[in-house]
Amino acid sequence: MNQGNPSRDGTPGGRWLLGLLLVVAVAYPLLVSSNYAVDVGMFILFTAFLGQSWNIAGGFAGQMSFGHTMFFGMGAYCSAILVVTYGINPWVAWALAIGVGACLGAAVGFLSFRFGLRGSYFALITLAFAEMFRVLADSAAITRGGLGILVPVRQGFDQLQFVDGRTFYYIALGLCLAGLGIAGWLKRSRFGARLEAIRENEDAARALGIHVLKEKIKCLALSGAIGAAGGSFYVQKYLYIDPHLAFSVARSVEMLLVTMIGGAGTVFGPLVGATVLGLLGELTRSLSDAQGLSLVIYGVVLIFIIAFLPNGLISLLQRRSRKAGGRNA
Amino acid sequence: MLEVVELSKRFGGLYAVNQASIQVGQGQIVALIGPNGAGKTTLFATIAGFLQPDGGRVVLNGRDITGMPVHEICALGMVRTFQITQPFSRLTVAENIMVGVYQHTSSRREARRLAWEIAEYVGMGHLFDLPSTELTVAGRKRLELARALGTRPQLLLLDEVMAGLNPTEMAEIIGIIRGVRDRGVTILLIEHVMQAVMSLAEHVYVLSEGKLIAQGPPAAVTRDPAVIEAYLGKNAAQLLGGDVHA
Amino acid sequence: MDFLLNAVVNGLMSGAIYVLVAIGLTLIYGVLHIINFAHGALLMLGMYVVFFLVTRWGLDPYLSLPLVAGAGFAVGYLLYRGVIGRFSHGKDENILLITLGLSIIFENAALFFFSAHTNIIDLDYTDDIFILGEIFIPYTKAVSFAAALVICLVLSLYISRSDLGKAIRAVAKERHGARLVGINVETVYALSYGLGIACLGAAACLLMPSYYVSPTVGHSFVLIAFTIVVLGGMGSFVGALVGGLIIGVAESVSGAFLGEQLGQIAIPIIFILVLLVKPTGLFRGAQ
Numbered sequence: 001m002n003q004g005n006p007s008r009d010g011t012p013g014g015r016w017l018l019g020l021l022l023v024v025a026v027a028y029p030l031l032v033s034s035n036y037a038v039d040v041g042m043f044i045l046f047t048a049f050l051g052q053s054w055n056i057a058g059g060f061a062g063q064m065s066f067g068h069t070m071f072f073g074m075g076a077y078c079s080a081i082l083v084v085t086y087g088i089n090p091w092v093a094w095a096l097a098i099g100v101g102a103c104l105g106a107a108v109g110f111l112s113f114r115f116g117l118r119g120s121y122f123a124l125i126t127l128a129f130a131e132m133f134r135v136l137a138d139s140a141a142i143t144r145g146g147l148g149i150l151v152p153v154r155q156g157f158d159q160l161q162f163v164d165g166r167t168f169y170y171i172a173l174g175l176c177l178a179g180l181g182i183a184g185w186l187k188r189s190r191f192g193a194r195l196e197a198i199r200e201n202e203d204a205a206r207a208l209g210i211h212v213l214k215e216k217i218k219c220l221a222l223s224g225a226i227g228a229a230g231g232s233f234y235v236q237k238y239l240y241i242d243p244h245l246a247f248s249v250a251r252s253v254e255m256l257l258v259t260m261i262g263g264a265g266t267v268f269g270p271l272v273g274a275t276v277l278g279l280l281g282e283l284t285r286s287l288s289d290a291q292g293l294s295l296v297i298y299g300v301v302l303i304f305i306i307a308f309l310p311n312g313l314i315s316l317l318q319r320r321s322r323k324a325g326g327r328n329a
Numbered sequence: 330m331l332e333v334v335e336l337s338k339r340f341g342g343l344y345a346v347n348q349a350s351i352q353v354g355q356g357q358i359v360a361l362i363g364p365n366g367a368g369k370t371t372l373f374a375t376i377a378g379f380l381q382p383d384g385g386r387v388v389l390n391g392r393d394i395t396g397m398p399v400h401e402i403c404a405l406g407m408v409r410t411f412q413i414t415q416p417f418s419r420l421t422v423a424e425n426i427m428v429g430v431y432q433h434t435s436s437r438r439e440a441r442r443l444a445w446e447i448a449e450y451v452g453m454g455h456l457f458d459l460p461s462t463e464l465t466v467a468g469r470k471r472l473e474l475a476r477a478l479g480t481r482p483q484l485l486l487l488d489e490v491m492a493g494l495n496p497t498e499m500a501e502i503i504g505i506i507r508g509v510r511d512r513g514v515t516i517l518l519i520e521h522v523m524q525a526v527m528s529l530a531e532h533v534y535v536l537s538e539g540k541l542i543a544q545g546p547p548a549a550v551t552r553d554p555a556v557i558e559a560y561l562g563k564n565a566a567q568l569l570g571g572d573v574h575a
Numbered sequence: 576m577d578f579l580l581n582a583v584v585n586g587l588m589s590g591a592i593y594v595l596v597a598i599g600l601t602l603i604y605g606v607l608h609i610i611n612f613a614h615g616a617l618l619m620l621g622m623y624v625v626f627f628l629v630t631r632w633g634l635d636p637y638l639s640l641p642l643v644a645g646a647g648f649a650v651g652y653l654l655y656r657g658v659i660g661r662f663s664h665g666k667d668e669n670i671l672l673i674t675l676g677l678s679i680i681f682e683n684a685a686l687f688f689f690s691a692h693t694n695i696i697d698l699d700y701t702d703d704i705f706i707l708g709e710i711f712i713p714y715t716k717a718v719s720f721a722a723a724l725v726i727c728l729v730l731s732l733y734i735s736r737s738d739l740g741k742a743i744r745a746v747a748k749e750r751h752g753a754r755l756v757g758i759n760v761e762t763v764y765a766l767s768y769g770l771g772i773a774c775l776g777a778a779a780c781l782l783m784p785s786y787y788v789s790p791t792v793g794h795s796f797v798l799i800a801f802t803i804v805v806l807g808g809m810g811s812f813v814g815a816l817v818g819g820l821i822i823g824v825a826e827s828v829s830g831a832f833l834g835e836q837l838g839q840i841a842i843p844i845i846f847i848l849v850l851l852v853k854p855t856g857l858f859r860g861a862q
Contacts, residue, residue, distance in 0.1 A: 064668060066612075066675075115851045119667055120610040124801050125850050131798055132843040139836035146836070190431045190440070197428045200417035207377070207411070209403035209432040209480055249794065253679065260672060265419075292686030292790070299679030306672050307662035 025173055029166040038165045042237075044278035045172040046230065050251075051258035051270030052179035053227035058256065059264030060186055061219045062199025064119075067126030068255045070108075070133050071227025072234070073246030075101045079232040080149040080241050081142060090160035094232045101228020102221045109220030113213050118202075127249070134247035148242025151235060160236045168237050175233060176271065179226065183267040195219055196265070227255075257298055261305050263312025272314050277301075330355045330515050331376075331407070331484055336385035338368075338375045345371040347539040348385065351517075353484070353532075358506070358516045360530035360547070362523075364560050367536040369519045370412055373486055377409040378402045389484065403432065406483035410476075410490065412519070414469040416461040422448060423457045425472055429479025444479060451475045451505055467498040474502075478509065485509065487518040491525045503528055523551070535559065577709060582831035583824055584710050590823020591720035595781055596796050597803035597815050598726055599774030602734070604801070605810035606747045607767050609659070610667065612674035614800050615793025616681035617772055621647060621779030622788040623685065629696045629783070636696070637718070640780040647776025652769030659768070660761055678793070685790035693789040701784060715785040722781050723816065726774065731812040743767050747810065802846040808856030817857060 025045075029038045053071060058064045078097035082088040088096070112125055137143045155161045162168060186192030194215050197205040206212050235241050245251075262273025277298055284294040309315055331353040338346040345368045353359045361369050374380045376387050378399040386395045394402055408429075417425050426444035427437075434440050448454050451471045456464065461472060470490055477485055487506070491499050503525055510516050520526045526533060526547055533550045535543040537559035543550050550556055596618055603611045624643055628634040634642075658677065663669040703714035734740035745753040746763045754760050786792075803822055807814025825845060830838025849856065 064671065111847075111851060117850060117854075120608075120671055121850060121854065123610075123671060124798075124805075125847060127798060128802075128843040128846040128850075132840055132847070135837065135840040135843070139834065139840075188437050190435045190437070193424065193428055193431055193437075193440075196420060196424070197417050200419055201415045203379070204411065204415040204417065204476075205428065206399040207379075207403060207409055208429045208476060209400050209408075210428070211398075211400045253675065256675075288687075290687050290690070292683035295683035296680050296687060299676045299683065302676035302679070303658065303662060303673055306669050306676070310664075310669070 029169050035165050038169050040278065040282060042165065042169040042172045044274045045169070045176040045271075046233065047254065047258055047278065048271040048274035049172070049175040049179045050227065050230045050255050051262070051274055052183055053223050053230065054255040055183060055259045055264060055266075055270050056186065056195075056226065057220055057223040059259055059266070059269065060183075060192060060199065061195040061216060062265075063216065063219070064123050064256070065126035065252070066123040066249070066256070067128070067130030067252050068223070068227060069247055069249070069251040070126070070130040071101050071104060071224040072231040072251060072255075073130070073133060073137070073241075073243075074104050074224075075228025075231030076235045076241045076246050077137060077143055077149070077231075078228065079235045080151060083235075084149055084151055085142070089158065090236055091158070094160070094229070094236075097228045097232040098225045101231075102225040104228070105220040105222070105224020106217050108224070109217040113216045127252070130247050130249070130252060134243050137243035137246060143243070146243060148240060148245070149235075151239040153239065161239070171233065175229065180267055180271065182222070182226070183270075187267055191215070191218070199265070257302060259312075261298075261301055261313060263314030266312065266314050269312050269314050272317075273312070276313060330357075330390055331517065332386075332388040333372075333376055334386045334388065336372065336375055336387065337383045338371055338380055339383040344383075344539050346375060346382075346536075349536065349539070349541050350385075351534055351541070353515060353517050355515055356510065356513065357531050358510050358518070358529050360526045360533045361517065361519045361536060362521070362526055362533060362550075363536035366538075367559075368539040369536050370488060372536065373409060373488055373519060377407065377486055379409075403480055403482075406481075407486065408477040408480050408482040408484075409486035410473040410488055412488040412492070414466075414473050416464070416469055416472055418462050419460070421458050421460055422453055422464070422472055422475075425461050426475045426479050429476040432480040444475075447475050447478050450508075451478070452501065466493040467495075467502075470494065470498075470502065471505075474505065474509075478514075482514055484515045484517065487516060489519050489521060491520060491522040499525060527551075578831065579828070581710065582827045584712065586824030586827030587820055588712065588716040588720060588823070589827060590820035591716070591723040592778075592782055592786070593796075593799050593803055593823055594723040594727065594816050594819030595719060595778035596775070597800040597807075597819050598723075598730060598812065599771035599778070600800045600804050601807065601810060601812055601815040602730070602743075602767055602774070603771035605804045605807075605815070606734070606743060607764060608667070608747070608809075609655075609764065609768060610671045610674060611768075611771070612671060612797065613654075613677040613681065614674075614775070615795070615797035616678040616685075617647075617650075617793070618775050618779060618782075618796055619685060619788065619790065619793035620650075620681055621776045622783055622786070622792065623689065624776075625779050625783045626694055626696060626788050629698070635698070636780040636783050640777055643780050644773040644776040647779075648769040648773035650769075651772025651775075652765050654772070655765040655768035656761075660764055678797075682790050682793065689790060691790060693787045693792075695787045696783055698784055713785060719781045719785065722777070723819070726777060727812045727816040730774070734812070739763075739766060798846065799842055802842055802849070805854065806845065806849045806856055808858035811856070811858040814856055814858035 028041050032038060050072060054068045075097040078100045079093045082093035082096060083090050108129055112122055117125055138146050153161065155163055194210050197210060198212055198215060202212055258273035258277055259270045261277065262271065263269030280297055281294040284297060305312060333349060333351040335348040335350055336346055337344060337348050349372055363369055375382050378397055381396055386393055389405055389407055394405060417428065423441065423444050426447055427440040430440045430443045445457060448457050451474055453471055453475060456468065464472060490502060494502065506516060506529060530547050533544065533547045534541055535550055535556050542559060543553045543556050600611060600614050603609045621643060625636045628639050629636060659670060659673055663673055700714050705712040705714060705717055734743060742758050742763050745758060746760050750760055799822065803815055803818040807818030822842060822845065825841045826838060829841040
């Protein structure tokens with residue numbers, strides 16, 4: 001009896017490759033000399049983590065949202081407000097922000113799914129929620145409106161601010177690994193199996209005893225928590241947040257892009273997508289200073305993926321491993 | 330085990346199901362037959378909770394389950410399959426069955442083991458890790474059955490399992506269904522294929538234009554003039570001389 | 576009272592602009608359920624075309640309307656035939672993502688070529704105003720308002736009377752059946768999409784005199800357009816007209832009471848409420 005095809009779990013190439021990648025990732029900041037390169041690496045890992053947030057809702061459960069930045073933004077603002085206005089310790093604020101993200105996810109999930117929204121309607125309502133938060137952030141006193149919130153520089157571990165970009169890199173690596181862990185857990189757990197069933201066929205899932213509404217809400221809560229965790233980290237790294245950075249469509253799109261391009265519903269999809277897009281971005285930036293070129297390319301890649309590789313770039317690796325290893329059918 | 334009391338389902342002004350009453354005893358295999366458009370699948374869907382009835386009650390093991398959410402009904406032991414198979418496309422056969430099995434366990438290893446047993450039982454062991462999209466029609470029917478079995482149902486509602494199968498495949502599934510009943514599962518099935526009805530069912534209900542027009546053992550029902558007329562048209566019973574063999 | 580009246584009139588004027596943008600989407604999304612996320616970006620491209628026609632060739636936007644609308648039709652038709660229809664494999668979620676991809680490409684290509692400046696056109700009549708009692712109505716906005724009414728009416732008649740309109744409604748209602756009676760479904764989709772983008776071309780011509788263009792100008796219109804289509808009732812042109820005016824007034828009035836920043840919240844809130852409470856909208860559409 002086949003104990004489970006490894007490529008189905010999204011671990012192309014097996015354990016050796018993973019181990020190698022981990023070693024490379026850990027060693028990376030020590031191997032490169034420029035701070036910029038470390039920052040690029042950090043940003044890729046961070047984007048992969050944010051992508052996991054989208055992946056859980058859009059990839060595993062098939063609920064494609066166009067407003068996922070709302071979780072990122074909520075987490076970011078929570079952290080910023082708690083730290084700056086209320087003087088709460090950044091680590092504690094981080095934890096609280098994650099809780100708020102989860103609650104927001106549950107609330108959005110409840111509203112949307114309780115009222116039966118699916119497909120494009122769900123995508124659009126999440127877009128509307130994100131826009132609503134943007135306007136609120138832009139006008140409220142607590143968020144300092146369009147000025148945004150500036151986090152005072154106070155370096156030190158207990159203040160979650162570091163001089164050395166490499167520390168942030170390692171935190172981002174930790175986050176990315178946590179994201180991979182969560183996705184991996186989903187692949188092996190009953191909860192994840194139920195989400196996938198819901199994605200594939202809601203009615204059949206229901207007929208088999210799955211409480212679809214409850215699972216979807218849980219899914220969105222988890223997704224929201226991860227997004228908020230990312231937002232919180234962002235604020236500590238860049239020490240600034242404003243309504244545009246927090247709630248713009250661009251970030252929602254980014255979270256979606258890396259996952260769809262890498263491979264939605266897989267463990268490593270967001271990481272693959274973030275790496276490919278990150279490197280592509282750097283490449284185009286070296287070719288031209290003008291803004292927008294890299295995104296044009298991302299758009300083309302997205303369409304290409306939908307047209308020819310709907311399971312994402314990671315399916316290329318899966319195909320190769322399937323041919324090599326064969327299947328016990 | 331199952332008692333459906335004067336169940337009605339209306340779409341706009343039209344009654345798709347009109348005061349249908351059905352009893353299914355523990356361990357029985359009961360069939361629901363009738364011409365196309367009679368309302369059989371609508372009745373199933375209403376019993377199983379996919380549609381809200383406009384009248385009547387559904388009682389399962391003495392408990393009124395009318396209008397309960399589908400997943401709760403499944404938890405109480407009644408599961409339905411679909412006429413047009415609904416596999417979880419991007420999942421393998423194993424993963425499909427495991428979704429059903431997860432109703433009773435939360436361990437992946439356990440779920441996989443139980444799914445394997447079920448797959449073997451319905452003859453799909455050799456296809457265990459196959460993507461479900463690569464199954465034939467017969468395979469998908471078996472998968473539908475296997476998935477439902479995973480939930481350990483007390484009452485299984487099978488919707489036209491035989492459709493699209495060749496005689497060999499049909500004979501195999503009939504054997505499997507009988508075996509399932511012998512293991513203690515009660516079965517209510519919708520069928521068009523008379524051969525299957527005759528060989529499986531102990532009791533038959535006939536639905537026509539939303540109303541139950543006959544019930545009884547298969548042999549008696551198929552000779553009933555009202556039933557013949559429902560299928561073949563007015564006066565067909567007379568024309569055929571009244572004594573018809575199925 | 577005066578203050579409120581002004582807000583309402585302003586709202587009607589901006590509402591008319593929204594209607595113009597939403598008309599195309601009413602056909603594309605409302606009738607045929609093609610989730611055109613590229614709607615805003617295509618509007619933006621149309622507006623750049625108008626901008627260049629005015630600044631390079633001195634072509635008045637109102638006069639170039641047939642040209643731009645025609646070009647819009649061609650672009651829409653080719654986009655659907657060549658990209659959207661071809662690559663979506665018939666699935667809704669793919670159309671969502673492909674049109675998202677297109678919007679990313681168009682917006683950022685515009686950013687790359689034109690950079691982030693905003694541009695306006697200055698015409699002889701840009702500052703002309705009608706005065707009705709205490710109300711000041713810019714000439715350009717009055718034209719938009721009238722145009723919105725006319726276009727809605729024309730399209731509504733076209734869809735209900737013409738052969739193509741019938742084919743479109745047939746496909747919208749029952750795709751498979753339509754195919755069976757000999758309607759080339761893919762062609763109908765492509766023609767409809769073309770028609771919808773033609774409307775965007777017209778909208779661009781009517782907007783430019785009173786608005787501005789920048790690579791991200793389409794952004795805000797996307798949510799507004801979808802809100803109007805859903806609020807009005809999927810596929811109803813009359814609904815789009817009424818819905819658009821309601822949205823315009825709601826935004827303007829809330830802006831008057833809540834301030835310019837917070838007033839913007841009217842649109843997402845209306846959208847959310849409509850989706851949750853009455854997703855079928857105000858009017859029964861073509862579906």
